[in-house]
Amino acid sequence: MKRLASLLLITILALPAAAQAAKGGRYDQQIQKQASAELAKRDKFQAVTTSVEDGIVTLNGEVELYIDKVDAEKRVRKVPQVDGVRNHIRVASNVHDEVLREKLANKLRYDRAGYGITFNNLTLAVQDGIVTIAGKVRDYPDRDSAVAIVETTPGVKDLIDEIDVAPVSNTDDELRIRLARAVYGHSALQKYALDPQSPIRIVVENGNVELHGFVLSQLDKQLALSQARSVPGAFSVKDSLMVASETVR
Numbered sequence: 001m002k003r004l005a006s007l008l009l010i011t012i013l014a015l016p017a018a019a020q021a022a023k024g025g026r027y028d029q030q031i032q033k034q035a036s037a038e039l040a041k042r043d044k045f046q047a048v049t050t051s052v053e054d055g056i057v058t059l060n061g062e063v064e065l066y067i068d069k070v071d072a073e074k075r076v077r078k079v080p081q082v083d084g085v086r087n088h089i090r091v092a093s094n095v096h097d098e099v100l101r102e103k104l105a106n107k108l109r110y111d112r113a114g115y116g117i118t119f120n121n122l123t124l125a126v127q128d129g130i131v132t133i134a135g136k137v138r139d140y141p142d143r144d145s146a147v148a149i150v151e152t153t154p155g156v157k158d159l160i161d162e163i164d165v166a167p168v169s170n171t172d173d174e175l176r177i178r179l180a181r182a183v184y185g186h187s188a189l190q191k192y193a194l195d196p197q198s199p200i201r202i203v204v205e206n207g208n209v210e211l212h213g214f215v216l217s218q219l220d221k222q223l224a225l226s227q228a229r230s231v232p233g234a235f236s237v238k239d240s241l242m243v244a245s246e247t248v249r
Contacts, residue, residue, distance in 0.1 A: 027081040028052040034079045044068050048089060050076070055083035062092045066159060067151040091129070095155025101126040104156075107149050108133075109197045112142055118184075118198040119176050121212040121240075122146060122163065129157030136164045136203045136210075138176070172204045175233045179209060182227040189223055200224055200241070207235040214244045 032052040039045040045068070048061035057076050063069050069089045076085050095103070101124060108122055120142050122135035131150050137143045143163045150159050166172065179202045184193040192199050192215070201212040209228055215221045221241045228237045 031081050035076045038075050058086040060088050062090050066091050066156040091157045093154040097126045100155045113196045121201040121203050131156050132160040134162035138166055166205045176204050178231050182231050183224050186227050209234045210238040212240045214242050
């Protein structure tokens with residue numbers, strides 16, 4: 001009796017899966033036709049092929065940019081009855097890792113100039129064309145802008161997004177302004193305010209402050225830290241500043 005009950009349970013549990021497989025298979029031909037038609041609307045997908053099994057679409061082929069690979073998957077996911085997408089598309093363009101990293105670093109360094117880049121700090125790593133971007137930014141537009149730069153740069157094969165977006169806080173926003181005025185407003189540090197890349201980055205989260213970036217001397221570093229620590233509302237100030245003359249390249 002116990003064995004019979006177990007067999008009945010296994011059979012019952014298997015029924016939904018079997019029904020789902022039958023449902024997916026029923027629409028496979030229709031899905032493939034619509035997915036192929038959707039990709040055919042753009043010349044950039046002319047080397048991309050599709051195959052479908054039980055409602056799961058597999059994409060193969062090549063595109064020029066990583067953003068094209070992402071776009072192809074987004075378009076196919078919108079096709080009715082699609083249960084999932086396996087994206088095996090390759091990015092055709094090749095750039096040496098060090099060259100690619102330098103190119104991305106130069107773009108990201110000035111990204112969002114005039115929109116508060118002083119309050120963002122990003123790190124970058126590239127291995128075999130796979131880019132890992134991390135760090136902390138003030139809001140989602142800053143994060144999205146950085147990701148878009150990586151996605152549209154030739155040579156990027158894949159993207160790992162580890163960017164931390166600070167929680168929304170009027171208190172932190174007010175503290176950011178006070179910190180920027182204290183640091184960049186000091187007479188000995190005003191030279192850094194003239195640089196559009198904002199060499200001294202001020203990261204704030206829940207009242208805790210981190211200073212990142214490069215300064216020209218130990219004196220400038222100590223001045224920046226002292227100014228930040230003098231600002232009311234800063235619970236702690238973490239020193240991650242580097243002195244350019246002491247950095248080994």
